[in-house]
Amino acid sequence: MAKIIDGKAIAQEIRKEIKERVEELKARGKQPGLAVVLVGNNPASQTYVRMKEKACQEVGMYSEVHRLPEETSEEELLTLIDQLNANEKIHGILVQLPLPEHIDEKKIIDRILPEKDVDGFHPVNVGNLFTNTARFVACTPRGCIELLDRMGVEIEGKKAVVIGRSNIVGKPVAMLLLHRNATVTLCHSRTADLKKECLDADILVVAVGRPEMITGDMIKEGAVVIDVGINRLEDGRLVGDVHFESAKEKASMITPVPGGVGPMTIAMLLLNTLEACE
Numbered sequence: 008m009a010k011i012i013d014g015k016a017i018a019q020e021i022r023k024e025i026k027e028r029v030e031e032l033k034a035r036g037k038q039p040g041l042a043v044v045l046v047g048n049n050p051a052s053q054t055y056v057r058m059k060e061k062a063c064q065e066v067g068m069y070s071e072v073h074r075l076p077e078e079t080s081e082e083e084l085l086t087l088i089d090q091l092n093a094n095e096k097i098h099g100i101l102v103q104l105p106l107p108e109h110i111d112e113k114k115i116i117d118r119i120l121p122e123k124d125v126d127g128f129h130p131v132n133v134g135n136l137f138t139n140t141a142r143f144v145a146c147t148p149r150g151c152i153e154l155l156d157r158m159g160v161e162i163e164g165k166k167a168v169v170i171g172r173s174n175i176v177g178k179p180v181a182m183l184l185l186h187r188n189a190t191v192t193l194c195h196s197r198t199a200d201l202k203k204e205c206l207d208a209d210i211l212v213v214a215v216g217r218p219e220m221i222t223g224d225m226i227k228e229g230a231v232v233i234d235v236g237i238n239r240l241e242d243g244r245l246v247g248d249v250h251f252e253s254a255k256e257k258a259s260m261i262t263p264v265p266g267g268v269g270p271m272t273i274a275m276l277l278l279n280t281l282e283a284c285e
């Protein structure tokens with residue numbers, strides 16, 4: 008039976024540490040500031056943005072949320088980014104994804120100053136991650152590594168398998184594991200024998216966006232399983248990309264959904280914003 012990795016508790020601990028560092032900065036006359044930009048009415052995005060706003064308040068950061076209508080033009084959004092780039096109170100800028108169809112996501116992200124890109128999505132930050140000189144690492148991948156570290160999981164020399172090759176999770180988390188001297192395999196929808204690859208993993212990170220796709224029979228006895236997926240089923244239940252009940256019989260440690268990686272995403276956003284200010 009696996010030990011459950013309590014991401015919610017670990018994120019809370021990190022938020023407490025951040026709060027102390029914010030207080031130190033404030034004593035020196037500096038306050039970290041985050042601007043969050045939300046375009047449109049996506050209900051999940053609205054929830055995440057509220058969570059980010061609340062998290063900033065809780066640790067004593069300055070925050071402003073720009074809620075723009077669905078029909079906002081690309082030009083209007085670029086103008087707002089320019090204003091936030093120039094605003095000295097703002098150390099971090101985050102544009103909540105996904106953006107509406109008519110807006111080119113890349114064009115928007117490219118416009119954010121790399122030194123304010125606390126999401127770590129700007130090509131300069133992505134490039135720096137590749138060469139192991141990163142300033143800002145995307146929040147969810149950073150959160151995965153932080154969970155492993157805080158649980159005392161040794162990464163060096165381990166066989167790490169990442170399932171999913173998205174720019175937001177799969178590719179950056181693979182790069183972070185590589186920089187920590189894991190031997191990394193990056194799997195995807197065309198991987199010939201996914202089960203065989205999974206069964207090889209000491210550390211298995213799953214970010215495919217398919218509910219409960221990875222089952223216990225695909226997990227090596229004693230593996231550490233990090234489930235990045237958040238899927239809402241028709242019956243309302245929230246599940247990961249890993250079938251938790253069968254997987255926990257094989258793994259030595261596993262993240263639950265909810266309460267695993269998710270809460271770490273916001274904790275790492277606060278940490279990136281704090282570091283941007285420092």
Ligand SMILES: Nc1nc2c(c(=O)[nH]1)N[C@@H](CN(C=O)c1ccc(C(=O)N[C@@H](CCC(=O)O)C(=O)O)cc1)CN2
Pocket residue numbers: 055058101102103104105126146147237245264265266267268269270271272273
């Ligand atoms: N600009 C960005 N957009 C998006 C990101 C991102 O990092 N930057 N990530 C996701 C959404 N996300 C933050 O924006 C996020 C997702 C999930 C959670 C979380 O705490 N989840 C909880 C469950 C919450 C629920 O009930 O739905 C959990 O897993 O326990 C926080 C942040 C896409 N967009």
Ligand SMILES: [Mg+2]
Pocket residue numbers: 173176214215216
């Ligand atoms: Mg995904």
